[in-house]
Each structure stands twice: as structure tokens, then as C-alpha cells.
Amino acid sequence: MRKPDNSVGPFTPDVMNFKLPQRFTLPMTLTPYDELGDPKKFLKKFRTIMIVNGASDPILCRCFLNYLDGPALDWLCALPAGSISQFQELAKLFEDHFAGSAIYLHDSDYLNTIKQKQNESLKDYMTRFTKVAISIPDLHPEVHLHAIKSGFRPENFQETIAVAKPKTLAEFREKAKGQIDIEELRQARKSDKAYYRDDDKTQNSKRNFKITPRFDSYTQFNMKRENIIKEILNPKLIKPPRNAGTYQDTKNVDKSKYCAFHQKHGHTTDECVVAKDLL
The missing domain is CATH 1.10.1200 (Non-ribosomal Peptide Synthetase Peptidyl Carrier Protein; Chain A)
Structure with missing residues (x-):
């Protein structure tokens, strides 16, 4: 908590020159007010604490400084010099100025x-x-x-x-x-x-993936498609498809059938829809 500057302030000379009792100890069970919260509730708690400790009106004024912080302390220090002679005046100004802070908080x-x-x-x-x-x-x-x-x-x-x-x-x-x-x-x-x-x-x-033919009918060759595919694969005129594994399920394939184009078991070259489309 920032310490207030008591060299200047809004209190009248009789308040500022009032000396606290030697054995008076400032109660610190109240969290300083910094512009957040209901000012009425804060004043009620402050008065209750101070009255229990036997504080008089001048003591209330002098000690109130120590229970403010941040914008609230700046507000008090900015009040006109000598404008406060009683705590009731200070409390009224304080309550009116920070009344809007209460609406932003839930209870x-x-x-x-x-x-x-x-x-x-x-x-x-x-x-x-x-x-x-x-x-x-x-x-x-x-x-x-x-x-x-x-x-x-x-x-x-x-x-x-x-x-x-x-x-x-x-x-x-x-x-x-x-x-x-x-x-x-x-x-x-x-x-x-x-x-x-x-x-x-x-x-x-x-x-369940199944390739569908791109054409309704295909050219009839005088030799097997398998032999044609092999002929054009050897000089690398075409390359086997990279995604050959996705053509069909690779599990439980028929090992008696082999596709020269896909270079995989499971179907013959003559049955291969991709090879038919290519040719």
C-alpha cells in the first residue's frame, strides 16, 4: 500500500495538527480501498473497526488515508486544501464519488x-x-x-x-x-x-473401394492386354501406379491372379480396369 503524502491534503489545520495518542495502533484488518467495491460497505467496515478501537472524529480523518490505495488515494489527495473538517463530510464525498464502482461487482x-x-x-x-x-x-x-x-x-x-x-x-x-x-x-x-x-x-x-471403368466399351486387340502392358513396361514407356496398394484390399487376395501393370496379386491384367483405360 502506498504511503500518503501528509504534507498537503484536504483537511483543515485543526485536523492535520491533531496528534494521535501515543499508544494508538492503526488496525490493519481492512483491505485498502482502490476504487473497486461498494463504498458504503467499505465505510461501514472502516467505522466499525475504528470505533472499536476508540477513535474520535479527527482520528477517523487522519487514519482514513491509510486505508486508501491507487485511484482512491489519488482522489483524496486531489481534494481542495482545507475542504474537510469532519469525517462525515469526507465520507459523503467518498460515497458519492465512488458510488458507480458498486454496480460493477456482484454480491x-x-x-x-x-x-x-x-x-x-x-x-x-x-x-x-x-x-x-x-x-x-x-x-x-x-x-x-x-x-x-x-x-x-x-x-x-x-x-x-x-x-x-x-x-x-x-x-x-x-x-x-x-x-x-x-x-x-x-x-x-x-x-x-x-x-x-x-x-x-x-x-x-x-x-470396399472399387474402380469403375471410364468407358462403355474397349478396343479389341489381336493380343492379350497383359502382353501389351509388359511390352510398354519394359522400355519404361509407362510406370506402374504408385498407389497400387489402394486398388483393392491387399488381405486375402487371390494369389493365382497377377496384374502385370499393378505388379500385384488379386486380379489379372486382362481384368484390370486401370490397364484397360490406359490402353
Whole structure:
């Protein structure tokens, strides 16, 4: 927290020259206000802490500086010199100036409106809930725990929590961590199954692959197509196709049949649709 410059300020001389009691200790149980949060709630907590410690009006004014930070401290230091003689005046200016900051923050009641969506993972739900929870100042752990539990869908984890009855956020997070690990493992298994199903479809498509002729009829030669293919393969006028393995299923092929063009077993050169199209 930045230390205020007390050499100048908005307080009247009687406030600035007031000396704190020698044994007065500044309570530091309140987080300094930096422009975020409800100013009314902050003033209420500040007054409560200071009154318990027997602070008078001049002490309230002098100590208020120590509970501001960032833009809020800059605002106070920028007030006209000698414009504040009572804490009530300072509190009114403070509340009016930062009134808009309260509308940007949720309170603890808002947490009860956050529910786990259909098909939303536990991890995503807790991440979304936590982002709101950490923005609520002084959120009580029991309120936090009750709200996050009430937002679960009625599924297995809700039953687990009902049986385990975690009493603290730490106990709850430990149970949630185990459930998140289980969900992620299940999702990984689903992904693996989907991958293998897609791979099986690819293999089946290869097995069912069948080349269709490009022409309705073919020229009748006075010699076998196999002999013609061999003649033009030898001087390397043509080359065997690189993707010969995809022509048909390579498993359980008929070894009694051989294609000179594909240089594979399973069909004859005369039956080869690719060779017919080529010739």
C-alpha cells in the first residue's frame, strides 16, 4: 500500500495538527480501498473497526488515508486544501464519488444464480464460478461453499458431495479434483474410441473401394492386354501406379491372379480396369 503524502491534503489545520495518542495502533484488518467495491460497505467496515478501537472524529480523518490505495488515494489527495473538517463530510464525498464502482461487482447472493449448464464439465463450471467468487470482497467461505454446491446438476458428483459432506472449501476442492480427473479420463477414452471408429471406417472404405471403368466399351486387340502392358513396361514407356496398394484390399487376395501393370496379386491384367483405360 502506498504511503500518503501528509504534507498537503484536504483537511483543515485543526485536523492535520491533531496528534494521535501515543499508544494508538492503526488496525490493519481492512483491505485498502482502490476504487473497486461498494463504498458504503467499505465505510461501514472502516467505522466499525475504528470505533472499536476508540477513535474520535479527527482520528477517523487522519487514519482514513491509510486505508486508501491507487485511484482512491489519488482522489483524496486531489481534494481542495482545507475542504474537510469532519469525517462525515469526507465520507459523503467518498460515497458519492465512488458510488458507480458498486454496480460493477456482484454480491454473494449472485452466486446462487450460477448453475452448471447442460453438458458443461465440472472443471468449466468451477472455473466460471470462481471467476465471479474472487471478485466479491470479503466473501465468507461457508457462503462460497454452499453456493457452489447448490449449482451442480443432479448427477453423480452431487451425490458424492451429499455423502462426503465436505465442511471446508479445501475438502470440497479435494473431492472436486478427483471428479475432474475422472471426467477428463472418460473424455480421453471417448476421443480414443472415436479415433478408432474413424480409422475403421477408413479401412472399410479401402476394402470396399472399387474402380469403375471410364468407358462403355474397349478396343479389341489381336493380343492379350497383359502382353501389351509388359511390352510398354519394359522400355519404361509407362510406370506402374504408385498407389497400387489402394486398388483393392491387399488381405486375402487371390494369389493365382497377377496384374502385370499393378505388379500385384488379386486380379489379372486382362481384368484390370486401370490397364484397360490406359490402353
